Amino acid sequence: MVADQKSKSDISFAGTFASSAFAACFAEICTIPLDTAKVRLQLQKKAASGDGVALPKYRGMLGTVSTIAREEGLTALWKGIVPGLHRQCLFGGLRIGLYEPVKNFYVGSDFVGDVPLSKKILAGLTTGALAITIANPTDLVKVRLQAEGKLPPGVPRRYSGALNAYSTIIRQEGFGALWTGIGPNIARNAIINAAELASYDQVKQTILKIPGFTDNVVTHLFAGLGAGFFAVCIGSPVDVVKSRMMGDSAYKSTLDCFIKTLKNDGPFAFYKGFIPNFGRLGSWNVIMFLTLEQAKKFVRSIESS
Template sequence: MSDPNQISFAQAFFCSAFAACFAEFCTIPLDTAKVRLQLQKKVGVDEGVGLPKYKGLLGTVKTIAREEGISALWKGIVPGLHRQCLYGGLRIGLYDPVKTFLVGSAFVGEVPLYHMILAALLTGALAITIANPTDLVKVRLQAEGQLPSGVPRRYSGAIDAYLTILRQEGIGALWTGLGPNIARNAIINAAELASYDKVKRTILKIPGFMDNVYTHLLAGLGAGLFAVFIGSPVDVVKSRMMGDSTYKSTFDCFLKTLLNEGFLAFYKGFLPNFGRVGIWNVILFLTLEQAKRAVRG
C-alpha cells in the first residue's frame, strides 16, 4: 500500500512523542485530580469520619492547589513525560506500520475497522509493557498528597522514586500493575486510535469537511469519549494497584472494589477522566497532525 504522505517510523515516533508530551504537560493537572478521585475509597457512615475529601474535577483541583500548592498539580510530570516519550511514541508511531503489515503492503482501499482495532491493541500492549515503570512512578508521585499531614513523603522526585522502588521493592516492582495496565492501555489505545481513524475518515466523506483542524477536533473528541467509557474500569483498577500495595492481584483489587463500593466505583473520576482524556486527545491529534505536516514539508 504505497502512500505518498507516508513518513518513516523514526519521523512518526518523533512526531508522536512530541505530540504526546505536549498533551501530557497541558493536561496533567486533570490527571492528578483523576488519580486522587480514583484512589479515594468510599466512606462508610460507621467509620466516624467526615465527607470525602475530594469532590468533582474542579473541587479536587482546588483542594490540591489550596492544601499543597499549584505545583502539586504537576506532580508526576517528569515520569509522565518519560512515559509519553516512550509509550506515546511507540503506540502511535507503530500504529500505521502494524496496520499496513496486517492488511499487506499490496492492499488498496480503506483498511477494515477490525484491522485498525487489532493494530492499536498490539501497539498499545507493546508500548506500555516497555513504559510501565514510568507509569508506576507517575502514579506514586501523584498519590503522595494522600499521605496524612506530618507524614514524610516517600520520594523526593522521579529519579529518587525509581531508585527507592528498585532498592526497597526490587526491579519487578517497577512492573506492578502490568496486567491491568496492558488491558487498560491496549483497550484505550484501540478506542483512541481506531476511533479517531474511523471518525476522521467518516467525517471526510461528508460534503464540506476537509482534512483540517475542525475535522481533527471532532475526531479527537469522539476518540476521547469512547476511550474513557471503555477504559474507565481498568483505569481505576490500575491506579489503585499502583497507588496502594495492599492488593494481592488484579482480581483481588477488582473484587474488593466491586464488593465494597459497587460497580459505579469503576467509573469514579469519569468526568475528570473525560475532561482530561477528551482535552488530551484533542491536543494530541491536533499537534500530531501539524507535526506530521511539518515533517512531510
C-alpha cells in the same frame, strides 16, 4: 492517518515517532492537572467515621483540583509530570508511531482501499500492549507521585522526585516491582489505545467523505473528541483498577483488586473520576491529535525537501 490509501507512503518511522512523542508530551503538560485529580478520585475509598460514612475529601473534577491547589499548592497539580513525560516519550511515540506500520502489516502490503475497522482495532490493541509493556515503570512512578497528598508535619515524603522514586522502588521492592500493575495496565492501555486510534482513524475517514469537509483542524478536532469519548467509556473500569493497584500495594492481583473494589465501593466505583477522566482524555486527545497532525506536516515538509 490521513487516508488509508496514503498511509504506506507517509513519513518515516523516525519522523512519526518524534512527532508522536512531541505531541503526546505537549498534551501531557497541558492536561496533567486533570489526570492528578482523576487519580486522587480513583484512589479515594469510602471512609468510615464514628457516625457512619465520612464525607469524601475530593468531590468532582473542579473540586478536587481546587482542594489540591489550596492544600498543597498549585505546583502539586503537576506532580508526576517528569515520569509523565518519560511515559509519553516511550509510550506515546511507540503506540502511535507503530500504529500505521502494524495496521499495514495486518491488511497486507497489496491492500488497496479503506482499512476495515477490525484491523484498526487490532493494530491499536497490539501497539498499546507493546508500548506500555516497555513504559510501565514510568506509569508506576507517575501514579505513586500523584497519589501522595498533603502529609502531616514532620512526615517525610516517600520519594523526593522521579529519579529517586525509580531507585527507591528498586531498592525496597525489587526491580520487578517497576512492573506492578502490568496486567491491568496492558489491558487498559491496549483497550484505550485501540479506542483512541481506531476511533480517530474511523471518525476522520467518515468525516472526510462528507462534502465540504477537508483534512483540516476542524476535522481533527471532531475526530479527537470522538477518540477521547470512546476511550473513556471503554477504558474507565480497567483504569480504576490500574490506579488502585499502582497506588496501593495491598492488592494481591488484578482480580483481587476488582473484587475488593466491587465489594467495598460498589459497581459505580469503576467509573469514579469519569468526568475528570473524560475532561482529561477528551482534551488530551484533541491537543495531542491537533499537535500530531501539525508536527507530521512539519516533518513531512523536511523529509520531502
